[in-house]
Amino acid sequence: MADATFGSIGDVLKLLPTATVILYEVLTPIVTNTGDCHLANKVVTPVLLVICSFFCAFSQFTDSYIGADGKVKYGLVTPRGLAPFTADENAAGRDFSSYRLRFADFVHAFFSVTVFAAVALLADANTVSCFYPSLKSQQKQLVMALPVVIGALVSVIFVVFPSTRHGIGYPPATPATSSLASQ
Numbered sequence: 001m002a003d004a005t006f007g008s009i010g011d012v013l014k015l016l017p018t019a020t021v022i023l024y025e026v027l028t029p030i031v032t033n034t035g036d037c038h039l040a041n042k043v044v045t046p047v048l049l050v051i052c053s054f055f056c057a058f059s060q061f062t063d064s065y066i067g068a069d070g071k072v073k074y075g076l077v078t079p080r081g082l083a084p085f086t087a088d089e090n091a092a093g094r095d096f097s098s099y100r101l102r103f104a105d106f107v108h109a110f111f112s113v114t115v116f117a118a119v120a121l122l123a124d125a126n127t128v129s130c131f132y133p134s135l136k137s138q139q140k141q142l143v144m145a146l147p148v149v150i151g152a153l154v155s156v157i158f159v160v161f162p163s164t165r166h167g168i169g170y171p172p173a174t175p176a177t178s179s180l181a182s183q
Contacts, residue, residue, distance in 0.1 A: 016155070017056040017116040019169065024052050024116075028126045035129025045130060049120055056116045060109035062167040063099050072171040077101050108163050111154045118147040 029035075031044045067073045067088055075084040081096035121127055122143045128135065135143060166172040 016151070016158070017052075017059075017112050017119075020052045020056045020059075020116055021119050024048065024120050025124065028120075028124055032126040032130040035126040037130035041130060045127065049117075052120065053113050053116060057109040057113050059167050059169075060105055060112055060163075060165070061101070062165070064166045064168070064171050065094075065096075065099075066172060074168055075099070077105060077165070104161060104163065105165070107161070108158070108165075111157060115147075115151050115154050118150040123147040 027048060028045070031041060031048050033041050037045070061077045062074060063077050063082055064072050064074045065082065073084055073086065073088055075082040075096070077083075077099055079101045082099035083096075121131075128140075128143065132143070
């Protein structure tokens with residue numbers, strides 16, 4: 001039971017846009033002028049949002065495998081299978097058709113971008129100050145609660161429909177050569 005629970009939590013963590021949100025949170029005070037936006041800030045901030053959203057979705061279309069040399073190799077998921085990012089002479093004879101693009105990849109990408117958009121557009125104080133400066137305190141409470149509700153609902157979706165992908169940052173588990181019990 002505990003293994004299944006931790007496995008589900010791991011699936012949620014690899015599908016949620018944690019790294020993208022952190023990157024956005026680091027860069028947003030700079031591009032929004034700490035919430036005091038001028039025209040240039042209102043142009044650059046949506047560009048940052050689009051770039052981060054792209055990487056959030058793109059990460060759902062990556063997968064990894066362990067090469068013949070024992071190192072983790074990454075690639076882009078395509079309708080025909082995995083297209084490795086780097087040339088791997090040992091991969092020429094390998095069948096990557098099991099890594100085919102599936103409808104679930106698009107669903108995971110959509111929900112991942114939805115969570116990112118909710119957090120970036122509604123929970124970030126600098127973005128809210130830049131684009132929605134006239135929010136009243138009651139509306140601010142709703143705007144702050146909405147990303148949490150969206151994140152919770154999407155997390156449930158990710159637990160019910162887990163991903164089998166091991167994208168960038170989440171390599172496949174390597175078989176253990178020895179266990180602690182045998183030592």
